[in-house]
Amino acid sequence: MSLALSGAARTPARRWRLPGTPGQIALALGIGAFLVAFLIVPVGSVIYVAFTEKGSGTFTLVNFADFFRTDLFLRSFWNSFYVSAATVVLASVFALPLAYITTRFDFRGAVIVQTLGFLPLIMPPFVGAVSMQLLFGRNGTVNLLMMDWFGIRIPFMEGLNGVIFVQAIHYFPFILINLSAALRNIDRAMEEAAQNLGSSGIRLFRRIVLPLAMPGYIAGASLVFVKVFDDLATPLLLNVKDMLAPQAYLRVTSIGIADPMGYVIAVVLIVVSVAAMWISALALKGRDYATTQRGGGGLARRKMRGWESALAYGVVGLILLLVLAPHIGLLLLSFATIWSYSPLPDGFTLAHYGRVFGESSLYIKNTLIYATLAGGIDVVLGVAIAYLVLRTKLVGRQWLDWAAMAALAVPGVVLGIGYLRTFFGVHLPDGTPLATLWIVIVLALAIRRLPYALRACYAALQQISESLEEAAENLGATKARTVRRIVVPLMTGGILAGFVTSFATAAVELSATLMLVQSNADAPLAYGLYVFMQSAAGRGPGAALGVIAVLLVAACTLLSQYILDRNQKNRGAS
Amino acid sequence: MTATAQKMARPTAAPEAALHTEALDVRIEGINLSYGSNHVLKDIDLDIHAGEFFAFLGPSGCGKTTLLRLIAGFNTADTGTVSVGGRDIGRLPPWKRDVGLVFQSYALWPHMNVAQNVAFGLEERGVARAEIRRRVGAALEIVGLSHLADRRPSQLSGGQQQRVALARTVVIEPKVLLLDEPLSNLDAKMRVQVRRELRDLQQRLGLTTIFVTHDQEEANTVCDRIAVMSDGIVQQVGTPMELYERPANLFVANFLGTANVVEGVVCGSGTARVFETTGGWRLPVASGAEVPAGARLVFRPQVARIVEGQAGVPALMGEVVRREFLGSLVRYGVASGGQEITVDEPFRPGQGQHEIGARVAVEVPMSAVLWLA
Numbered sequence: 007m008s009l010a011l012s013g014a015a016r017t018p019a020r021r022w023r024l025p026g027t028p029g030q031i032a033l034a035l036g037i038g039a040f041l042v043a044f045l046i047v048p049v050g051s052v053i054y055v056a057f058t059e060k061g062s063g064t065f066t067l068v069n070f071a072d073f074f075r076t077d078l079f080l081r082s083f084w085n086s087f088y089v090s091a092a093t094v095v096l097a098s099v100f101a102l103p104l105a106y107i108t109t110r111f112d113f114r115g116a117v118i119v120q121t122l123g124f125l126p127l128i129m130p131p132f133v134g135a136v137s138m139q140l141l142f143g144r145n146g147t148v149n150l151l152m153m154d155w156f157g158i159r160i161p162f163m164e165g166l167n168g169v170i171f172v173q174a175i176h177y178f179p180f181i182l183i184n185l186s187a188a189l190r191n192i193d194r195a196m197e198e199a200a201q202n203l204g205s206s207g208i209r210l211f212r213r214i215v216l217p218l219a220m221p222g223y224i225a226g227a228s229l230v231f232v233k234v235f236d237d238l239a240t241p242l243l244l245n246v247k248d249m250l251a252p253q254a255y256l257r258v259t260s261i262g263i264a265d266p267m268g269y270v271i272a273v274v275l276i277v278v279s280v281a282a283m284w285i286s287a288l289a290l291k292g293r294d295y296a297t298t299q300r301g302g303g304g305l306a307r308r309k310m311r312g313w314e315s316a317l318a319y320g321v322v323g324l325i326l327l328l329v330l331a332p333h334i335g336l337l338l339l340s341f342a343t344i345w346s347y348s349p350l351p352d353g354f355t356l357a358h359y360g361r362v363f364g365e366s367s368l369y370i371k372n373t374l375i376y377a378t379l380a381g382g383i384d385v386v387l388g389v390a391i392a393y394l395v396l397r398t399k400l401v402g403r404q405w406l407d408w409a410a411m412a413a414l415a416v417p418g419v420v421l422g423i424g425y426l427r428t429f430f431g432v433h434l435p436d437g438t439p440l441a442t443l444w445i446v447i448v449l450a451l452a453i454r455r456l457p458y459a460l461r462a463c464y465a466a467l468q469q470i471s472e473s474l475e476e477a478a479e480n481l482g483a484t485k486a487r488t489v490r491r492i493v494v495p496l497m498t499g500g501i502l503a504g505f506v507t508s509f510a511t512a513a514v515e516l517s518a519t520l521m522l523v524q525s526n527a528d529a530p531l532a533y534g535l536y537v538f539m540q541s542a543a544g545r546g547p548g549a550a551l552g553v554i555a556v557l558l559v560a561a562c563t564l565l566s567q568y569i570l571d572r573n574q575k576n577r578g579a580s
Numbered sequence: 581m582t583a584t585a586q587k588m589a590r591p592t593a594a595p596e597a598a599l600h601t602e603a604l605d606v607r608i609e610g611i612n613l614s615y616g617s618n619h620v621l622k623d624i625d626l627d628i629h630a631g632e633f634f635a636f637l638g639p640s641g642c643g644k645t646t647l648l649r650l651i652a653g654f655n656t657a658d659t660g661t662v663s664v665g666g667r668d669i670g671r672l673p674p675w676k677r678d679v680g681l682v683f684q685s686y687a688l689w690p691h692m693n694v695a696q697n698v699a700f701g702l703e704e705r706g707v708a709r710a711e712i713r714r715r716v717g718a719a720l721e722i723v724g725l726s727h728l729a730d731r732r733p734s735q736l737s738g739g740q741q742q743r744v745a746l747a748r749t750v751v752i753e754p755k756v757l758l759l760d761e762p763l764s765n766l767d768a769k770m771r772v773q774v775r776r777e778l779r780d781l782q783q784r785l786g787l788t789t790i791f792v793t794h795d796q797e798e799a800n801t802v803c804d805r806i807a808v809m810s811d812g813i814v815q816q817v818g819t820p821m822e823l824y825e826r827p828a829n830l831f832v833a834n835f836l837g838t839a840n841v842v843e844g845v846v847c848g849s850g851t852a853r854v855f856e857t858t859g860g861w862r863l864p865v866a867s868g869a870e871v872p873a874g875a876r877l878v879f880r881p882q883v884a885r886i887v888e889g890q891a892g893v894p895a896l897m898g899e900v901v902r903r904e905f906l907g908s909l910v911r912y913g914v915a916s917g918g919q920e921i922t923v924d925e926p927f928r929p930g931q932g933q934h935e936i937g938a939r940v941a942v943e944v945p946m947s948a949v950l951w952l953a
Binding site: 193195196198199200201202203204205206209210213214217218220 | 652653654673674675676677678679680681683684685687688689690691700701704705748749752
């Protein structure tokens with residue numbers, strides 16, 4: 007035996023071996039090529055143009071010098087920064103009480119609050135912008151009533167205020183979700199230990215609860231900051247042009263894709279996004295504070311006294327009313343005959359819905375096609391990348407993951423500009439530029455939403471024990487067949503969740519599509535909405551389209567929740 | 581670990597002198613607690629002496645942790661009082677009780693380092709900065725962790741985390757020390773070491789200590805007295821040996837150590853009483869033995885003896901069906917009258933063993949048996 011072993015050891019090992027099966031290598035190369043073509047090259051071209059001299063192609067910082075010498079751009083930069091920071095503050099004001107009250111107290115309706123708190127997310131923010139104008143604008147419901155009663159007017163929606171207000175209402179759920187999760191993850195023993203050592207009340211909150219929940223808050227807040235900084239459609243709809251994303255869009259659409267300033271702005275957007283994410287990652291480093299132990303049950307819930315309870319319900323009710331205002335306004339608007347200079351619409355009609363279904367069913371059809379295709383591409387790529395990263399030893403497989411996730415840091419406007427730049431020069435045999443084809447919109451959507459689908463697939467695959475696959479291989483299944491018969495069926499829940507997330511968010515995406523839609527016939531719902539909302543007469547049908555969009559996304563979100571729940575139950579039962 | 585153990589045992593250091601702990605008695609009277617229709621604690625009366633190392637021992641769900649948390653103020657009793665050193669603390673909120681609780685999960689705050697964790701309770705009490713530094717230093721020295729003061733809890737081993745939790749609690753000079761399953765998150769080897777250290781620390785500080793556990797060995801080895809609990813009732817209180825020798829009821833007999841329980845009925849009266857087992861064997865009841873109604877015959881495995889052939893004293897006849905070699909002793913299972921009797925015999929090299937299948941008699945010394953209902 008020992009002889010045989012030493013004999014085997016002496017046979018020279020193969021110097022060079024393929025790190026994976028040819029199929030795996032081909033798959034990795036294919037995905038790599040896709041990411042390079044539709045993410046890295048477009049974004050790279052944006053950065054390249056920003057740093058080169060127009061015409062000659064030599065390296066230069068002149069464009070950036072121009073940027074920082076132009077008052078408009080500097081003002082736009084600070085406005086964007088101010089709006090993002092102020093949005094974080096305002097969103098925190100909305101989210102903190104909701105998260106704290108529902109996680110820490112015995113609060114009837116905590117589930118309803120948490121659910122309603124998510125609603126704003128399933129509406130494109132620019133849709134809410136219009137109805138917010140009608141409710142909170144200069145001559146909106148609230149100010150008209152305030153004028154009547156108190157003779158004052160509050161500039162909720164004037165200039166940057168409007169952007170902050172709308173964005174905070176739209177994005178505060180990110181903070182709510184993360185903060186609530188963080189609060190729920192604090193083991194009650196953490197609090198009890200402090201009480202046992204003599205701490206109570208505000209001091210206990212400040213010294214134990216708040217620091218432990220901080221990572222969750224930072225994660226949510228940085229996400230809100232980045233999203234608001236990159237958002238294009240909301241400021242545009244509120245007619246605020248001196249912010250960075252609108253400036254980039256306006257430069258490219260009015261002056262042309264050859265103008266370098268649009269690219270410089272795009273680079274600034276990327277840098278700020280990456281910096282914000284990096285800073286939050288730094289702040290979170292080594293602070294995984296999930297402290298729930300076995301048998302632990304999150305923060306200790308306390309019963310509220312009478313007046314505390316009344317106050318809590320009052321605060322929660324007010325916040326919910328505020329954050330649901332866009333939905334309420336939109337619904338009213340979609341049924342309104344005329345709504346102008348009056349607290350409520352003059353009359354109600356179904357005509358807008360008739361018009362939308364008559365004329366604009368094209369938008370809905372396009373949206374369904376684009377979002378389905380984008381979602382499909384995302385889950386296929388997501389499953390493949392997750393599999394390559396987690397289950398193979400291919401060199402550089404991690405790079406696929408990183409590249410795909412990098413899309414998170416690329417604002418929609420930047421991707422749009424990059425696509426125009428890259429694919430306008432590519433012509434089909436009949437001479438039409440590639441950038442004008444609707445499939446480019448699908449690709450942009452797919453790249454934008456790939457990180458969401460990828461994380462869902464990754465998590466699903468991580469939960470599958472490798473021994474399940476080894477058992478299949480042991481019984482004679484090849485790698486490919488194992489994936490098809492064991493891995494993919496077990497990942498179904500995660501794949502569906504990933505698909506629905508991609509689908510739902512792609513359906514209301516506007517930043518990238520606004521740049522890429524070349525003809526009305528190719529336009530998706532979000533674009534149609536945007537066009538409608540430009541004119542006073544289009545607001546009614548626009549609102550109807552908005553309601554349809556909200557219902558579409560809501561249905562998808564519910565579906566994904568249902569699928570996830572059922573999947574979890576099935577897993578738990580087995 | 582051995583280094584810290586040596587440090588703890590060093591006689592000259594005596595850092596515990598820096599902490600002014602005093603021994604107070606704990607009195608629990610008439611405690612009842614219900615969650616809805618679930619009566620968790622039923623008429624609990626306990627008298628824990630000053631400086632005593634006392635255990636609440638029982639299976640999970642017996643109410644021992646509930647009672648401990650009640651002393652700390654995290655549960656509120658429906659009726660009854662808890663007093664420490666003669667002072668009723670039942671109405672005080674947890675943060676005014678000065679009752680130090682070491683949590684099962686340790687509950688170290690991950691956003692503070694070791695020193696900050698230990699200093700927390702002193703800061704909350706508004707102790708002067710220099711005094712805090714001095715006492716934190718002393719507490720860390722007591723548990724042998726002075727060199728890890730700047731670490732985060734996540735960078736410590738389970739045993740070290742537990743010492744930090746202990747230091748954090750004793751540094752406030754609590755009136756009573758409560759330990760909730762302190763050994764359950766440690767591996768088997770550490771448990772033996774830590775329980776000795778706990779006993780040692782308790783002796784040096786002289787603190788009245790209550791220890792909650794479901795493990796009889798832990799309770800037996802470190803505690804002065806034990807309250808055995810089941811179904812929210814204190815079944816018996818006593819020293820470990822008392823509980824083993826004279827269990828008050830079947831539950832205590834079975835929970836502490838191994839016991840043979842033989843069913844049957846007592847026939848006759850006076851000196852002619854005979855216990856007739858369900859299996860049909862007749863054993864004379866020792867004169868003067870008190871046999872409550874419905875009592876069963878209970879004896880420990882080591883008091884019986886296996887005899888091959890004819891027995892000299894009253895015996896249960898049966899067949900050897902199991903033999904387990906446990907090192908110092910051999911444990912036999914003898915099938916007799918439909919049940920298996922466990923008998924331990926010391927193992928002596930060279931001496932023959934009983935074979936499986938052998939027909940044997942189990943001699944029961946009737947003067948050493950218990951009659952328990």
